[in-house]
Amino acid sequence: LRNTAVQMLEQAGVHEVPTIDQMGLVRRQIARRCIYGIDLNTIAVDLARLAVWIHTFIPGLPMSTLDHGLVVGNSLTGIGTLDEAVEILDPEDGGGQISLFRQQILDGIAAGAEPLKRLALLAESTVTESREAAGLIDEATAAIEPTKHALDAAVAGRLGLIDLRHLSALGWDAVIGAGASAAVQTKIEELGALHFPVAFPEVFSRERPGFDVILGNPPWEKVKVEKHGWWGLRFPGLRSMSQKDKNAALARYEHERPDLVAEYDDAVAVAEDLRGVLRAGPYPIGSGDTDLYKIFCWRDWALLRDSGRAGIVFPRGALSGSGTAKWREAILQGGAFDDVCFLTNSRKWVFEEVHPQYTVALTTIRRSGQRTVTFNGPFHSLSDYKSGVGRCITVPADEFSGWATGAAFPLLPSNASAAVFKKMRRSPRFDSTDGFEFRPVAELHATGDKALFDFSEPAGDEWMPVLAGASFNLYDPDFGPPYAYAKRQKLAAHLERKRRRQSRTSSSAFYGVPADSSATLPMNFTRIAFRDVARATDSRTVIACLLEPDVSLVHNAPYLLRRNGSPSDEALVLAVMSSVTFDWYARRYVELHLTFEILAPFPLPRPGSTSPLRNRVINLAGRLAAVDDRYADWAAEVGVPVGSVTDEDTKNDMIAEIDAVVSHLYGLGRNDVTHIFATFHRGWDYRPRLAAVLKHFDRWADPQ
Numbered sequence: 001l002r003n004t005a006v007q008m009l010e011q012a013g014v015h016e017v018p019t020i021d022q023m024g025l026v027r028r029q030i031a032r033r034c035i036y037g038i039d040l041n042t043i044a045v046d047l048a049r050l051a052v053w054i055h056t057f058i059p060g061l062p063m064s065t066l067d068h069g070l071v072v073g074n075s076l077t078g079i080g081t082l083d084e085a086v087e088i089l090d091p092e093d094g095g096g097q098i099s100l101f102r103q104q105i106l107d108g109i110a111a112g113a114e115p116l117k118r119l120a121l122l123a124e125s126t127v128t129e130s131r132e133a134a135g136l137i138d139e140a141t142a143a144i145e146p147t148k149h150a151l152d153a154a155v156a157g158r159l160g161l162i163d164l165r166h167l168s169a170l171g172w173d174a175v176i177g178a179g180a181s182a183a184v185q186t187k188i189e190e191l192g193a194l195h196f197p198v199a200f201p202e203v204f205s206r207e208r209p210g211f212d213v214i215l216g217n218p219p220w221e222k223v224k225v226e227k228h229g230w231w232g233l234r235f236p237g238l239r240s241m242s243q244k245d246k247n248a249a250l251a252r253y254e255h256e257r258p259d260l261v262a263e264y265d266d267a268v269a270v271a272e273d274l275r276g277v278l279r280a281g282p283y284p285i286g287s288g289d290t291d292l293y294k295i296f297c298w299r300d301w302a303l304l305r306d307s308g309r310a311g312i313v314f315p316r317g318a319l320s321g322s323g324t325a326k327w328r329e330a331i332l333q334g335g336a337f338d339d340v341c342f343l344t345n346s347r348k349w350v351f352e353e354v355h356p357q358y359t360v361a362l363t364t365i366r367r368s369g370q371r372t373v374t375f376n377g378p379f380h381s382l383s384d385y386k387s388g389v390g391r392c393i394t395v396p397a398d399e400f401s402g403w404a405t406g407a408a409f410p411l412l413p414s415n416a417s418a419a420v421f422k423k424m425r426r427s428p429r430f431d432s433t434d435g436f437e438f439r440p441v442a443e444l445h446a447t448g449d450k451a452l453f454d455f456s457e458p459a460g461d462e463w464m465p466v467l468a469g470a471s472f473n474l475y476d477p478d479f480g481p482p483y484a485y486a487k488r489q490k491l492a493a494h495l496e497r498k499r500r501r502q503s504r505t506s507s508s509a510f511y512g513v514p515a516d517s518s519a520t521l522p523m524n525f526t527r528i529a530f531r532d533v534a535r536a537t538d539s540r541t542v543i544a545c546l547l548e549p550d551v552s553l554v555h556n557a558p559y560l561l562r563r564n565g566s567p568s569d570e571a572l573v574l575a576v577m578s579s580v581t582f583d584w585y586a587r588r589y590v591e592l593h594l595t596f597e598i599l600a601p602f603p604l605p606r607p608g609s610t611s612p613l614r615n616r617v618i619n620l621a622g623r624l625a626a627v628d629d630r631y632a633d634w635a636a637e638v639g640v641p642v643g644s645v646t647d648e649d650t651k652n653d654m655i656a657e658i659d660a661v662v663s664h665l666y667g668l669g670r671n672d673v674t675h676i677f678a679t680f681h682r683g684w685d686y687r688p689r690l691a692a693v694l695k696h697f698d699r700w701a702d703p704q
Contacts, residue, residue: 001025004125005060018059028056028064033120036200036211037070040192045072064124065133068116068140073194076295077277079151080196080302082106082204084282088154089168089175104172105147105197112144112201120202144198146176151195152188153179158280161187191277196303210305210367217313218296222289223275225268234260243484244455288323297327304367309338316342316359316409320589322597325406331365332373332397332407339364341389342377342411346682349381357535359411359591371397378411380682393418404601410588417588417679420672424585427603427666435606436565438573439509440596442532442555443495443523446483449554452491453484464488464523464550469531469557472545474578475624475651479545483554491552492518509561522561523552526634528574529559534586534594539681542586542594544577546570548630558596567637568618575621576604578655579662580693584676605665613700617661620654653692660696673697 002020009017031052039045049066056064079085082105090101119136122129153175157164161184167174178184197204203211231250232239238249254261275290282302285294297318300310318324319340331337341362343350350360359378374394379385393412401407403425412418428434444452444466453466468483496518502508503515514520530544533556553559562570576582582602589598607614622640625631635642645651663673677690 001028001058001061001123001125004123005058008060008126012060014059020058020060024056024058028058028061031056031066032064032069032124035066035069036203038073038075038194038199040072040074042072045070061125062127062130065119065130065137067134068119068137069200071194071199072192073199074192075194075196076281076292076299077155077191077274078188078193078195079154079198080282080299082109082197082209084302085151085154085195085197087282088158089150089164100168101150101172101175105150106205108144108147108150109197109201109205112140112147112198113205115140115143116202140201144201148195148198149176149179151179151198152184152193155191155193156184156187159187159277208305208307210308211303212305212308214300214303214308214310214312216296216300216310219292220315222291223271223278224289225264225271227264230264230267231260242455247455284326285323286325288321291317291323293318294321294323294327297324301327301331301365301367304365306368307366309364309366311362311364314361314363316361316591319361319363319409320591320598321408322406322595325408325597328407328409329401332371332401335365335367336369336371336397337363337373337375338366339392340373340375340377340409341385342375342379342409343385344378344380346380357538361409373397373400373409375409375412378413388413391415404589405597408589408598412588413679416675420668420675421585421588423668423672424581424603424666427605429600430602430604431600432604432606433564436569436573437563438528438560438565438570439563440530440558440599441509441522441561442558443553444486444555446554446556449494452486452494454486455484458485462488464491464552466552466554467529467547467557468554469533469543471557472529472543472547474540474543474545475627475655477545477547477627482551486552491523492521495521495523495552509563513561513563522559523550525549526567526570526631527559527562528570528577529553529557530577530594532556532558532593532595534590535592539684540583541590542577542583544574546574546625546631546634567634568622568639570634571618571622571625571638571640572614573604574625575617575658576662576665578621578658580659580680580689581662581666581668581673581676584680587680603666605662607665613661613665616700617658617665620658620661624651624654624658656689656692657696659693661700663693663697664700670694670697 002025005020006017035052037045037048039048049070052066052070053063082102085105086102115136119133122133122136124130124133150172153162153164153167156162156179162178164175167178203209227250228239228246231253235249235253238246241249278290278295281295283295283298285291285298293314296312297314300312304310319328339362343360343362345351345354345356345358345360348354348356354360372394374392376388376392379388391414393415403410410421412421431439446468454463463485464487465482466484466486471480471482473479496515499510499513499521500515502510503513505511526549527547528544529547530542534541534543547559560573585602586594618638619640622635622638623644626635626638626640626642626644628643632642645654660673663676673693674690677686677693680686
């Protein structure tokens with residue numbers, strides 16, 4: 001290559017030939033033979049090719065052919081692997097039956113790979129060789145076209161467009177013919193579907209097929225058009241309105257702008273179509289929103305060959321959310337998280353376009369080999385990252401799997417944090433039934449039950465307040481106004497029907513609970529509610545409150561159904577959930593929402609009924625919660641007075657004592673408590689609060 005480049009420069013009249021180093025020549029060959037990339041956007045692919053050409057430019061040599069490696073397509077809607085294709089076309093494969101189509105697909109991939117192997121041997125040192133390279137790419141495309149049509153048929157069958165069972169019985173040629181049909185090709189083109197074994201047959205026809213390395217920064221958006229968000233982009237200020245004004249404004253806009261209504265409906269239809277395609281694919285992401293990053297989690301893992309690694313920029317939800325739990329478990333069973341580095345986007349130091357309260361996870365996964373988990377962070381600035389990036393926590397995969405449901409990753413900034421974390425985990429799980437049982441329930445949905453709500457302030461006893469998370473705060477049930485109001489009888493009938501249905505479902509909190517009359521509905525009784533919207537970067541994450549009888553709640557304010565236990569147990573749970581100690585643990589996992597899945601494995605101490613520590617926190621939390629006569633019945637059962645906390649100093653001292661006693665219940669030491677406060681929230685002056693807590697902590701060091 002170097003000699004050819006020099007000759008070409010001399011023939012062109014260049015007498016001062018520039019130095020052509022070995023590294024530049026190697027870089028050019030790597031770009032031709034080893035680099036692959038896919039993007040939906042044609043311009044993005046063209047720019048990528050241009051960037052590679054510039055980076056690998058050798059004076060005197062023609063631009064290398066990159067049309068095969070860097071391509072336009074949708075990497076999620078097509079077929080990712082041979083196994084995926086066979087599972088659709090020949091579901092009996094692997095079940096002891098002889099596969100009908102596996103060998104045909106392998107032969108087709110091999111036929112497409114053969115010209116590309118000759119392409120890799122070309123130096124492309126002359127224009128003639130560049131033309132030959134383009135011809136070999138065309139030859140490979142033609143050779144693999146029947147296999148492409150078979151995989152097109154697989155996608156169409158997955159979407160229910162053709163009857164694959166019937167076609168499979170007719171044989172390979174029938175499947176190819178169906179895939180080549182105009183209807184299927186129209187759908188494949190609409191989806192931009194790219195089949196990896198067809199696009200890169202040399203990668204998938206070798207022993208241990210797949211990529212050695214994958215790098216990615218996938219989109220994080222949902223495959224969903226959110227109505228208020230869509231209209232809010234066109235009418236600024238809409239999202240800041242009250243619910244009542246927002247509904248009125250939307251009705252007005254829809255009446256005045258039918259053109260935008262049609263545009264909105266089209267956007268919804270496109271999103272729903274894509275959602276259906278992805279939901280039909282090999283992506284077990286659960287029943288939640290169809291987030292694109294969740295789909296990429298599975299796609300990237302499937303495309304790795306044995307011993308291959310992927311480095312991907314994910315939102316924290318990929319490492320903690322329930323929708324990616326099976327993905328994390330699959331990696332822990334078949335490989336490792338070689339490195340997960342959490343970065344909190346404070347002051348947008350990581351990504352300018354990402355909210356500063358979001359946490360980013362720089363994730364490296366490996367297929368096969370030693371099963372371990374290595375992670376560190378969160379880091380809040382570049383200097384923070386540079387000083388701490390070498391300090392990692394490494395845990396065997398089996399141990400890590402037991403830390404949380406779905407192998408969710410905690411944020412543990414240091415080994416000291418890990419030590420406190422492990423001590424707290426000795427307590428029983430929140431969802432344990434030992435002694436008492438509380439299960440979270442979402443009573444109403446702000447959108448699904450909207451017909452029940454009145455957003456004005458109607459008068460009369462027939463109306464019941466409907467609260468949201470912003471309606472209450474820690475030991476403050478009157479923190480904010482109600483979200484809406486609902487007619488008592490209509491609401492009771494709705495909730496009674498709902499409870500009756502759920503009482504027959506084993507996964508429901510109401511399973512086995514008597515549903516005899518509306519008088520026993522939870523809305524008629526005192527209960528704990530907590531805010532679903534909860535961020536680890538806020539001053540508090542877990543915000544729970546004891547609410548008075550005769551209120552209802554929307555979904556962002558779930559309540560705890562007391563399936564078993566006493567009001568005193570309820571006071572204990574309230575004390576623990578309201579403590580900084582419990583909140584510190586929650587901040588290890590919570591990003592944007594305190595969901596049921598996240599809460600269930602949290603540790604919750606369950607001391608015996610004679611424990612002085614238990615009795616003290618029950619008394620403290622009971623007095624703080626029973627703010628007035630609305631709580632008289634509950635307070636009488638707990639054995640505390642009503643309205644006994646009348647000044648802020650007393651209230652703050654009682655809250656500090658709860659923090660101290662709860663820390664003892666978790667078996668923590670004085671240094672552990674100090675660490676919790678020092679790492680609880682960046683930027684807060686924790687020392688006065690810590691001093692008050694430690695005073696009580698020392699006093700309770702020997703509760704006897």
